[in-house]
Amino acid sequence: MKLIKSIVRPNMVDNIKEALGKLNIAGMxxxxxxxxxxxxxxxxxxxxxxxxxxxxxxxxxEVVVPDSAVDEAIKAIIGAARTGEIGDGRVFVMPVEQGYNxxxxxxxx
Amino acid sequence: xxxxxxxxxxVDQAELRLRLSASLDxxxxxxVDATERGEGGRAALARHAxxxxxxxxxLVDHARVQxxxxxxxxxxxxxGRKSQFLYSDIDLLIVFGxxxxxxEERFVKALLHPLWDLRxxxxxxxxxxxxxxxxxxxxxxxxxxxxxxxxxxxxPDLVARVDSTIQASARTWRPQVLEALIALTxxxxxxxxxxxxxxxxxxxxxPGALRDIWATRLMLRLGGDRxxxxxxxxxxxxxxxxxxxxxxxxxxxxxxxxxxxxxSYELQEKAVDRLHYDGPDMRRRVEALMTDYFREARGVxxxxxxxxxxxxxxxxxxxxxxxxxxxxxxxGITFADAAKAAAAPAEWxxxxxxxxxxxxxxxxxxxxxxxxxxxxxxxxPETFHPTADHRAxxxxxxxxxxxxxxxxxxxxxxxxxxxxxxxLNEISCRVTRDFYHKYTVDEHTLLAxxxxxxxLMSPRFxxxxxEIRSTEVLVLALLYHDxxxxxxxxxxxxxxxxxxxxxxxxxxxEGARQTIDFxxxxxxxxxxxxxxxxxxxxxxxxxxxxxxxxxxxxxxxLLLTLCDVGAVSPDTLTTWKExxxxxxxxxxxxxxxxxxxxxxxxxxxxxxxxxxANRPNDISEQEMATFFEGLxxxxxxxxSQEAIYRHVRLSRDMRPNEAHFFLEKNAxxxxxxVVSLDKPFLFSNICGVLAYFGMDILRxxxxxxxxxxxxxxxxxxxxxGFFERNSQGRKEFDRRLDDVVSGxxxxxxxxKSKEGSVLARRPLVHRTPVVYFDAAHSQRYTVLELVxxxxxGLLYRxxxxxxxxxxxxxxxxxxxxxxxxxxxxxxxxxxxxLTEEAEASLKADLEQMLQQPH
Numbered sequence: 001m002k003l004i005k006s007i008v009r010p011n012m013v014d015n016i017k018e019a020l021g022k023l024n025i026a027g028m029x030x031x032x033x034x035x036x037x038x039x040x041x042x043x044x045x046x047x048x049x050x051x052x053x054x055x056x057x058x059x060x061x062e063v064v065v066p067d068s069a070v071d072e073a074i075k076a077i078i079g080a081a082r083t084g085e086i087g088d089g090r091v092f093v094m095p096v097e098q099g100y101n102x103x104x105x106x107x108x109x
Numbered sequence: 110x111x112x113x114x115x116x117x118x119x120v121d122q123a124e125l126r127l128r129l130s131a132s133l134d135x136x137x138x139x140x141v142d143a144t145e146r147g148e149g150g151r152a153a154l155a156r157h158a159x160x161x162x163x164x165x166x167x168l169v170d171h172a173r174v175q176x177x178x179x180x181x182x183x184x185x186x187x188x189g190r191k192s193q194f195l196y197s198d199i200d201l202l203i204v205f206g207x208x209x210x211x212x213e214e215r216f217v218k219a220l221l222h223p224l225w226d227l228r229x230x231x232x233x234x235x236x237x238x239x240x241x242x243x244x245x246x247x248x249x250x251x252x253x254x255x256x257x258x259x260x261x262x263x264x265p266d267l268v269a270r271v272d273s274t275i276q277a278s279a280r281t282w283r284p285q286v287l288e289a290l291i292a293l294t295x296x297x298x299x300x301x302x303x304x305x306x307x308x309x310x311x312x313x314x315x316p317g318a319l320r321d322i323w324a325t326r327l328m329l330r331l332g333g334d335r336x337x338x339x340x341x342x343x344x345x346x347x348x349x350x351x352x353x354x355x356x357x358x359x360x361x362x363x364x365x366x367x368x369x370x371x372x373s374y375e376l377q378e379k380a381v382d383r384l385h386y387d388g389p390d391m392r393r394r395v396e397a398l399m400t401d402y403f404r405e406a407r408g409v410x411x412x413x414x415x416x417x418x419x420x421x422x423x424x425x426x427x428x429x430x431x432x433x434x435x436x437x438x439x440x441g442i443t444f445a446d447a448a449k450a451a452a453a454p455a456e457w458x459x460x461x462x463x464x465x466x467x468x469x470x471x472x473x474x475x476x477x478x479x480x481x482x483x484x485x486x487x488x489x490p491e492t493f494h495p496t497a498d499h500r501a502x503x504x505x506x507x508x509x510x511x512x513x514x515x516x517x518x519x520x521x522x523x524x525x526x527x528x529x530x531x532x533l534n535e536i537s538c539r540v541t542r543d544f545y546h547k548y549t550v551d552e553h554t555l556l557a558x559x560x561x562x563x564x565l566m567s568p569r570f571x572x573x574x575x576e577i578r579s580t581e582v583l584v585l586a587l588l589y590h591d592x593x594x595x596x597x598x599x600x601x602x603x604x605x606x607x608x609x610x611x612x613x614x615x616x617x618x619e620g621a622r623q624t625i626d627f628x629x630x631x632x633x634x635x636x637x638x639x640x641x642x643x644x645x646x647x648x649x650x651x652x653x654x655x656x657x658x659x660x661x662x663x664x665x666x667l668l669l670t671l672c673d674v675g676a677v678s679p680d681t682l683t684t685w686k687e688x689x690x691x692x693x694x695x696x697x698x699x700x701x702x703x704x705x706x707x708x709x710x711x712x713x714x715x716x717x718x719x720x721x722a723n724r725p726n727d728i729s730e731q732e733m734a735t736f737f738e739g740l741x742x743x744x745x746x747x748x749s750q751e752a753i754y755r756h757v758r759l760s761r762d763m764r765p766n767e768a769h770f771f772l773e774k775n776a777x778x779x780x781x782x783v784v785s786l787d788k789p790f791l792f793s794n795i796c797g798v799l800a801y802f803g804m805d806i807l808r809x810x811x812x813x814x815x816x817x818x819x820x821x822x823x824x825x826x827x828x829x830g831f832f833e834r835n836s837q838g839r840k841e842f843d844r845r846l847d848d849v850v851s852g853x854x855x856x857x858x859x860x861k862s863k864e865g866s867v868l869a870r871r872p873l874v875h876r877t878p879v880v881y882f883d884a885a886h887s888q889r890y891t892v893l894e895l896v897x898x899x900x901x902g903l904l905y906r907x908x909x910x911x912x913x914x915x916x917x918x919x920x921x922x923x924x925x926x927x928x929x930x931x932x933x934x935x936x937x938x939x940x941x942x943l944t945e946e947a948e949a950s951l952k953a954d955l956e957q958m959l960q961q962p963h
Contacts, residue, residue, distance in 0.1 A: 011643045032685035046695045047931065048881030048894045057688050
C-alpha cells in the first residue's frame with residue numbers, strides 16, 4: 001500500500017475526487033493547508049499598498065491505495081489538477097506498512 | 110465437604126456479586142421501562158439512585174471488616190442529587206475519622222472493586238476528616254462536588270460531623286465556589302459558541318441544559334436568594350424544564366447504550382416517539398420537540414442569567430433616570446413607569462437603544478412587560494414605527510457595534526424583533542438539516558450579526574466595515590439573508606422577496622433597497638467562487654467583479670459572506686477560508702478600479718439589447734449605438750436605464766466647448782451629470798466649480814468614450830447649504846459651470862477669490878497619502894490610484910496637477926470613505942500609457958501638492 005499525498009489548488013478537489021472515483025478509489029482525507037512552493041508566493045497590491053502573499057491557500061488530499069493502483073492514481077490526480085500554470089501543486093508517495101478498519105478491527109489487505 | 114475460610118469468602122463474594130448484579134439489572138430495567146413510557150424523569154432517576162444506594166450500603170457493610178476506623182461514605186455530584194441516569198458515573202466521597210493507613214486502603218479497594226465489577230464508572234475522593242479543616246480551595250470542581258453531599262453509609266457520628274463541618278466551611282468557601290462555578294459555566298458555554306440554539310444540542314452540558322439548572326440552584330443557595338428569590342428562576346419553572354430534559358436524556362442513554370447526551374438528528378426522531386409528539390410527518394414532530402426544547406432551554410438560560418446578575422452584581426450602579434420613562438438599574442435598562450410603557454409600544458425600542466449605548470442588557474421586568482403586551486395585542490408592524498423619526502431610529506439602531514446582537518437576541522426572545530420585522534417569525538427555532546449548520550436559522554442569523562460586531566475589531570476587515578456609509582444595510586441583509594428558508598423555493602430569491610416587504614415598510618431609499626436585495630440574492634455567491642472556483646483565472650475574477658455596480662456592493666458582500674460563513678459553526682470560517690475570500694475581494698476590487706477600462710461595451714451584450722428594447726420613442730437605435738461606442742462595459746452597470754437614456758439625450762447636438770448638464774437631488778445627496786466632448790482640463794474644471802461652491806464630493810465617475818465623448822457624474826453634499834440659502838443658487842451654479850466648461854471663465858482665478866475660506870479647512874485626520882501607479886493592469890491606460898485625507902478641493906487640485914503635466918484623464922472613479930478619499934484615474938499621454946519618467950515626475954508633483962498646506 002502507498003499513501004499518496006497531493007497539495008493542489010482548492011478548486012481542483014472535486015475534479016480529483018471524480019477522477020479517483022472512476023478508479024474506484026473512494027476514501028480520501030482532505031485538509032485545508034497553506035504553503036508555498038519554489039516561487040515563495042507573490043506580491044499583491046491593494047489600494048496602492050503592496051503586501052506579501054507568502055503562504056497560499058491549498059488543499060491537501062490523502063489517499064491510500066494498493067501498490068498496483070499507485071501509478072494510475074497519480075496519473076488521475078495530475079490529470080485532474082493540472083492547469084499548466086505555476087502553483088498547480090505537488091504529489092508525494094509514501095509507503096504504508098499496515099492499515100486497519102477501526103469499526104471492524106480488520107486489517108487492510 | 111468442608112470449605113477453607115478463604116474459599117468460603119470467595120463463595121460469599123461471588124454470591125454477593127450475583128445478587129447485587131441481579132438487583133442492579135432490575136433497577137436498570139425499571140428505568141428503561143419508565144424511559145420507554147416517556148417517564149424517565151426525576152422520579153424514575155431517584156428510584157434508580159435508591160437502588161444504587163442500597164448496593165453501595167451493602168458493599169460498605171461487607172468492606173467494613175477491613176478497618177476499625179470511623180468512616181462515612183457520601184454520594185456527591187449528580188448521584189448526590191439523585192439524578193442518576195442509566196449510564197451516569199457515580200461519584201463517592203469516602204471520609205475516615207483518623208489517618209489513612211493500610212486497613213483503610215483495603216476498605217476503599219473492597220468497596221470500589223465490586224462496584225467496578227458491576228461496571229459502574231466510579232469517581233471517588235478519599236479524605237481524612239482533618240482535611241476539611243484546610244480544604245483544597247485550588248480544586249474548584251471538588252468544592253462544587255461537595256455542594257451536593259448526600260450521606261449513604263458509615264458511622265452516624267462521623268457522618269454528622271462531616272456534614273456540619275462542610276456546612277460551616279461552605280460559608281467561608283462561598284466566594285471561591287461562586288467564582289469557580291461562574292468560570293466553569295462560562296467555559297462550558299463557550300464550548301457551545303455561547304448559544305443554546307444548537308441543532309443537535311447537548312442536553313447535559315449545553316447552554317440552557319441540565320447542568321445550567323444545577324448551576325442556577327447552586328447560585329441561588331450561594332447568595333442569589335438573599336433578596337428573597339429571583340424572578341424568572343422560580344423553582345416550579347426550573348423543575349418543569351428539568352423534568353423535560355431528564356426524560357430526553359434518559360432516552361439518549363437507552364437508545365445509545367452509553368453515556369451519550371447529544372440529541373442528534375437521529376435520536377430526535379426516536380425521542381418524538383417516546384415523548385408522544387404527534388404530527389402529520391416526522392419533520393413536524395421533530396420541529397415540535399425542538400421548539401419545546403428551545404423554549405425550556407431559553408427559560409433556563411434566562412433564569413441563570415438573572416440569578417447570576419443578582420449573585421454577582423456588576424459594579425455598583427446607582428438607580429437613575431436616563432431618559433423619558435427609562436431607568437438604569439442593577440439588572441439593566443427598564444421602564445420607570447410600566448403602565449405608561451405598556452401603552453406606548455413605539456417607544457419600546459428606546460430601552461434597547463439605551464442598553465446598547467451603555468453595553469448593558471435590558472432588565473427582565475422590561476422584557477417581561479413587552480412579552481406580556483405582545484401576547485395581549487396583535488400589533489401591526491407599523492405600530493412600532495408610526496413616524497419617519499421612528500423608522501430612522503430603527504435603522505440607526507441596526508448599525509453594528511458591541512452589544513447589538515445581544516440586544517437583538519433579547520428582542521427576539523421577548524417577541525419584539527418579530528413584531529417589528531414579522532418575516533423573522535417564520536425562521537424562529539427553524540431547523541435546517543445539513544452537514545454544516547449547527548444552529549437554528551434564527552440563531553444563525555443573530556450570530557452573523559454578532560460576527561459583524563466582531564469584524565469591527567479585525568485589523569483586515571474592520572477598516573472595510575468602517576468605510577461603509579450605511580452599515581444598517583449590512584445588518585438588515587444579515588437578518589433577512591436566510592428568511593427564505595422558511596418557505597419553498599430558492600431561499601436566496603424568496604428571502605430577497607420577503608425583505609422587499611420590510612424595506613418598503615421601513616421606508617428605505619431606493620439605493621438601500623436595491624443593495625439589500627442584491628446582498629440577499631447573492632449571499633452564497635462569493636463563498637462559492639472563492640472556495641470552489643479557480644480565482645487565479647482572470648476571467649473568473651472579471652465575471653465576479655462584473656456583478657457589482659459599486660465597490661461598496663463588493664465590500665458589503667465580502668462582509669456579509671464573512672459574517673454568514675462564521676455563523677455556520679465555530680470552526681467553519683478558518684483562516685484559510687478567510688484568506689481565499691480576502692484574495693478574491695482584492696482581485697475583484699482591483700478589477701473594478703484598475704482593470705475595467707479595457708473592457709468596452711459590446712453591442713451584442715444582453716444589457717445593450719435590453720436598453721435598445723426598452724428605449725423611449727425619442728431615442729433611435731443608431732443614436733444609442735453611437736453613444737455606447739467605446740464606453741467601458743462598467744458604464745452599463747453603474748447607471749440605471751433611466752440615467753442612461755438621459756445621458757443619450759444630453760449628448761445630442763454637442764459642439765466643442767459646450768457642455769450639457771443635469772442636476773438633481775436624491776435625499777441629501779446632489780447628483781451632477783455633465784456630458785461634453787472631452788478636452789484638456791475638463792474634469793479638473795468641473796471639480797474646481799464644485800470646490801468653488803463648497804460642495805463635498807462623495808463619489809463619482811468620469812468616463813470617456815473612444816470617440817471623445819465625456820460623461821462625468823458627481824454625487825456631492827451641499828454641506829454649507831448653498832442651494833438652501835440662495836434662492837438663485839441653482840441658476841448661479843449652472844452659469845458658473847457653463848462659463849468654466851466653455852472656457853469663458855478661468856477656474857483658477859475663480860478659486861483664488863475663495864482662498865482663506867472653504868479651501869483652507871483641513872480635516873482632522875492626517876494620513877500619509879499614497880500615490881501609486883499601475884502600468885500592468887490595463888492594456889490601454891496607466892492607472893493612478895490615490896488614497897489621501899479627504900479635503901475640500903482635493904479632487905480639483907489633483908486633477909489640475911495631472912492636467913498641468915499634459916496628461917489626459919480618461920476614466921475616473923471617485924469615492925470618499927469616512928475621512929479618506931480614494932480616487933482612481935485612468936490616464937494617458939498622447940494617447941499612450943505614461944513613460945516611467947512621466948510617472949516619476951507626476952508622482953513627485955502630486956506628493957508635493959498633497960503635503961502642502963492648502
